[in-house]
Amino acid sequence: MKRRTFLLGTASGFSVLALAACVAPAPVPTTSPSPTTLTPSLVPQPLTVSRTNWSTDPFSRGSFSYAAVGATPEHRAALGQAVDARVFFAGEATAADEPGTVQGARASGLLAASQVRDIAAPGERITIVGAGIAGITAARELVNDGFNVVVIEARDRIGGRIDTVSADWPFPIERGPSFVHNTADSFLDDELTALGVKLLPFVRTPEVRTRAGEVVEVSPLGTQAVAGALSWAANQQQDVSVERALVDSGEASLSKTPNAEGLSDADWLEYEIATKLKVETGATPSQQSAWYTTDSASADDDQIVLGGYSTLLAGDAEGLELLLSSVVNRVAHDDDGVSLRLGTGESLSADRVIVTVPLGVLKDAAIEFSPALPFAHRGAIGALGMGVVDKIWLRFDAPFWETSARLWTIVGEDADFPVWINMMPLTGEPVLMGLIAAENATRLSELDDEAFLAAALTALEPFLAVPDQ
Numbered sequence: 001m002k003r004r005t006f007l008l009g010t011a012s013g014f015s016v017l018a019l020a021a022c023v024a025p026a027p028v029p030t031t032s033p034s035p036t037t038l039t040p041s042l043v044p045q046p047l048t049v050s051r052t053n054w055s056t057d058p059f060s061r062g063s064f065s066y067a068a069v070g071a072t073p074e075h076r077a078a079l080g081q082a083v084d085a086r087v088f089f090a091g092e093a094t095a096a097d098e099p100g101t102v103q104g105a106r107a108s109g110l111l112a113a114s115q116v117r118d119i120a121a122p123g124e125r126i127t128i129v130g131a132g133i134a135g136i137t138a139a140r141e142l143v144n145d146g147f148n149v150v151v152i153e154a155r156d157r158i159g160g161r162i163d164t165v166s167a168d169w170p171f172p173i174e175r176g177p178s179f180v181h182n183t184a185d186s187f188l189d190d191e192l193t194a195l196g197v198k199l200l201p202f203v204r205t206p207e208v209r210t211r212a213g214e215v216v217e218v219s220p221l222g223t224q225a226v227a228g229a230l231s232w233a234a235n236q237q238q239d240v241s242v243e244r245a246l247v248d249s250g251e252a253s254l255s256k257t258p259n260a261e262g263l264s265d266a267d268w269l270e271y272e273i274a275t276k277l278k279v280e281t282g283a284t285p286s287q288q289s290a291w292y293t294t295d296s297a298s299a300d301d302d303q304i305v306l307g308g309y310s311t312l313l314a315g316d317a318e319g320l321e322l323l324l325s326s327v328v329n330r331v332a333h334d335d336d337g338v339s340l341r342l343g344t345g346e347s348l349s350a351d352r353v354i355v356t357v358p359l360g361v362l363k364d365a366a367i368e369f370s371p372a373l374p375f376a377h378r379g380a381i382g383a384l385g386m387g388v389v390d391k392i393w394l395r396f397d398a399p400f401w402e403t404s405a406r407l408w409t410i411v412g413e414d415a416d417f418p419v420w421i422n423m424m425p426l427t428g429e430p431v432l433m434g435l436i437a438a439e440n441a442t443r444l445s446e447l448d449d450e451a452f453l454a455a456a457l458t459a460l461e462p463f464l465a466v467p468d469q
């Protein structure tokens, strides 16, 4: 199954169409309306709100890694290389298969544990930085092998980007991953089901509305244009951005003449970018590699987790030695072992360390390595991208919508939240989950909660039930 295949993103600031019209393309300024104006929305105020802000989260600094232009799978492999058999790396960004997913992160934890097992002497002390799925998986493996393991975690909880919240909600909501991507080797859905976690198949067929609230048939033009651009790029000597591939292949040259519904062919390309490319990667088409971006036409459906993704970690975490609320800010090593310095100034020593912190944390050099990481690691950290996708969960007193569609999208408008998931048909509860991605997510990350909510409610207006005449 392809990674994060079902999802969607937003088109504001997208410059392919503008670029297509230029001889010498130049960056095009964003045309998004400012979300900071707190115009009251017609959508009722929700009873409960939960908003994520992964880009400003100091222990994540983004949502998940993506293939930036020029980045290759070799960069992920390089990032996963051990340094002097003392400092090991795991985490979704190092995953050879399914990077950016729970599956990929877990596989990376298994791999790092096997690398340590291959060279460590029995009973050695192994420190693991980060209690996300990669860190907890590695720790469980090594404890089972008889090593003396301690996991150091900056947050006051385990799970990292797996962030299930139950209090104040009629069912557990997921602030991080919500979907399960199975792979040929691993069936996460079966595992979750065996743990008593409820999942449901999630069919990706969206209900598409214009900003005016009109339901329209989705056109295949956008998907076809992106697929055409990616296959054009596959035959080029050098990787280019998805944006460049769309322009240079001619696929972005779509008519801008509106039809009776007010939509043009070009709107469907913007829609494809907004509702798929950006949410799948958290990046703009100008940032994404055309060689390593997946075309959504061949995407499979996923399953949505309704009963708590974090259950996946609970069993493996049981009985582990965990040091919560402890930020590691320096990792030093020599021939004798490793030494870790915490934010409190305390130090810890061990024989080896597995570092599982997100790519965003490494990119921001929030941890100092001594000696400095090798050139290949630094190259990989620089080359790979960290995308941004944020969520807003809203619980209403009663539904203000009439549609029973699970997946809502908006076309022909530069909506900040162009994708919504309607939990009503899935759970019977009037709860919605909105998604915002790439530069829109970064821009709105600066808003306070009130302004962020106002932007989300405005985006929902096309879904308001039409009042009886």
Ligand SMILES: Cc1cc2nc3c(=O)[nH]c(=O)nc-3n(C[C@H](O)[C@H](O)[C@H](O)COP(=O)(O)OP(=O)(O)OC[C@H]3O[C@@H](n4cnc5c(N)ncnc54)[C@H](O)[C@@H]3O)c2cc1C
Pocket (backbone or CB within 6 Å): 052, 054, 058, 059, 060, 062, 063, 064, 090, 091, 092, 093, 099, 100, 101, 102, 103, 105, 129, 130, 131, 132, 133, 134, 135, 152, 153, 154, 155, 158, 159, 160, 161, 162, 175, 176, 177, 178, 179, 180, 181, 326, 327, 328, 329, 356, 357, 358, 361, 366, 367, 389, 390, 391
């Ligand atoms: C909004 C969103 C939606 C997503 N959707 C999906 C989806 O539907 N399906 C899917 O499969 N995947 C999805 N993902 C990706 C998935 O969540 C991640 O790939 C996976 O959880 C990463 O696990 P990890 O162990 O590599 O990293 P993390 O879970 O981030 O674990 C790293 C840990 O390191 C800790 N840490 C950071 N810095 C320090 C420090 N200095 N000292 C000590 N500890 C530190 C962090 O607090 C964290 O606990 C989504 C992610 C987000 C954010």
